[in-house]
Amino acid sequence: MSMVLYELAGRNGVRYSQFSWRSRLALAHKGIPIALRAVAVSDKAALAFSGQDKVPVLVDGERVIPDSWAIATYLEEHYPDRPSLFGDATARALAAFAAQWVDRQVVPVLVPLLAVDVVACVDAADAAHLRGQFEHAFGATLEELAADRQRRIKAFRRAIAPARAVLRTTPFLSGARPAYADYALFSVLQWARLVSPFEPLEDGDPVGAWREAMLDLFDGLARSHPARRERAEG
Template identity: 35%
Template sequence: MTITLYSLCGTDAARPFSPHCWKVVMALHHKGLVFEERPLAFTAIPTVENGASKTVPVLRDGQELVSDSFRIAQYLEEAYPDAPSLFGGPGGEAAARLVEGYAQHVVHGAITRIALIDIHDMLDPIDQAYFRKSREERLGKSLEEIAAGRDAAIAALPAALQPLRHMLSFQPFVGGEKPLFGDYILFGALQWLRITTGSLHLPEDDPVSRWFVRCLDLHKGVARAVA
């Protein structure tokens, strides 16, 4: 039975950009599962699966419907135990929660201040209106006010990634010698930055940049194909 992943795109459906959806794309490939990705615009999300979720990713696997990227990873681990593990055991799952918190509370904030206007410009007019209203309410500033600090946000990005850089001084992936879901959490964030702005805004010789390239090469380069 076909697995369907609902993800997020702008005007160009060939450029899905959500960090949370990229976590799941990489997790599905990690498990070796065949799936169909259906990118949706922001305002189209509530129209699928009888309005089951206002956000993506949403995964349909037969009778199972799962939302939230971490819950989807847990579901895949339980439903497909014979495929390569996403967590490497309960300890890895617990550690991935820490990585998720770091990504969402530190890395995503840094990227938002860089990419906000770029994301807005990728959207159709109806989605631009939704995006502007929702983000300005959430952040307490206009998109233009946030964009005025873009250069400072780019300059601050390396410091926000120092915990990842520290880990990579000991091992090639967050998961150790091979990637696990913790890698995909942070990869999703930087893939979001890369697709929306066209750059990582990091030096090529930065350990984070080198790790990101290793992730782009995973699973036959599926993530590299989207730019």
């Protein structure tokens, strides 16, 4: 029986949760087939079985694992015969550091600039729910948060400077092959790609070339989900 991954879905089935993308890629890395269950962000009851109200949630038989990092460590510990998400104990600690860096230094800079675009990707109930969450968290309207984002995006580009420095010398953040640190940062760029027509990277940025390589992983898993710009053109 396949594992089941619960993740957010918006209009036209867009899978816009960056944290669910970390788990999607971790499962693909391990070569584990999954069944997907779409959840509306405003439907807290759908996740009540997990004892909390956030995605992703992985169900593996009788085991229920919420949280993308917990899912990654669960997969590593319970499926050690499959490709490692980390490499060894030292690399696992570094992957945890990378995930925390993304969550604390990268996400807070980019999400406010694109939040106004997220609400256009979901239905009315979810849009109201997300607008309330974002505006409460950031203390401004979504429109105010997006104002002047062409200038304010420079802070995001500075925030990812450590990744840029690494990617000038190696194909992936984890070295010759991608691993969980790559999935953590890529999840933010995949989220941006899916929810917004706004391009957060400058032309020629090494992070952009890396993003293209990440989109091609696992037979184009991430690329198979059309970008917001592509959906608009279609």
